[in-house]
Amino acid sequence: MIITRMSHNECIDLISKARIARLACSSGDQPYVVPVYYSYADGHAYSFTMPGQKLNWMRRNPRVCLQVDEATDSGWRSVVATGRFEELPDRIGHKRERDRAWQLLSQHANWWEPGALRPEPQTLADHSPHVFYRLLIEEVSGRAARKDT
């Protein structure tokens, strides 16, 4: 197995293509990681969540880490990005970002699959408690592995 570093552009390209990431946040010395669905545009990963531990923790400490990977024909690629949580509250002044988040996320039929739903039947009604947010991507690094043939 040969491991190479991915360029900045290759990292952003993988983040742009992927829909599922693992999002890590932390509270005190305890890290926490969950799968999230997202859509990338203009240096930000847009997503949404139900109220809960992840949201509470990111509101208190906006520093996050996002990990995205894919299997390739001959191995795998993985990108780790550090970033910063930014809530997109339902208030005047954030309509444009919320609409953008909704537009990006709704392009995919299965956008609601992982991470966003609590363990009860839910519908994403107009007055649902879902919170839109985005993650400013600050630093990226990536590794690609391919079989040594």
Place this chain on the structure above:
Amino acid sequence: MIITRMSHNECIDLISKARIARLACSSGDQPYVVPVYYSYADGHAYSFTMPGQKLNWMRRNPRVCLQVDEATDSGWRSVVATGRFEELPDRIGHKRERDRAWQLLSQHANWWEPGALRPEPQTLADHSPHVFYRLLIEEVSGRAARKDT
């Protein structure tokens, strides 16, 4: 999509079956998450790593979070576990745990694939700088999603 909570046993069962997890650690207020290969036995996830950021951070702050998921016929299952890093140093007194880690990890042909290698060609020779460790699994929670048919 119907989301249900997984029982403790279901969570441990999924952790036992899986080989790839996402491991989050943190330093100060910065979380970090990477894919790792592991093997589970007796309440611990056994793994190894090259020296680097993940190892440095876990040595300073042993609190970690492990996330494992799988696609199912009708949806997905995801488990999050909090735990504690324990290094298995190459010293008298740890031979049994190191041998166990090696035995568990070497049962799979592709155990070296993700996370363990730095971006240079490497071989796992007797005197390689790989560090064996295990994660004591403390608390688990899981969610299963299936299509609402």
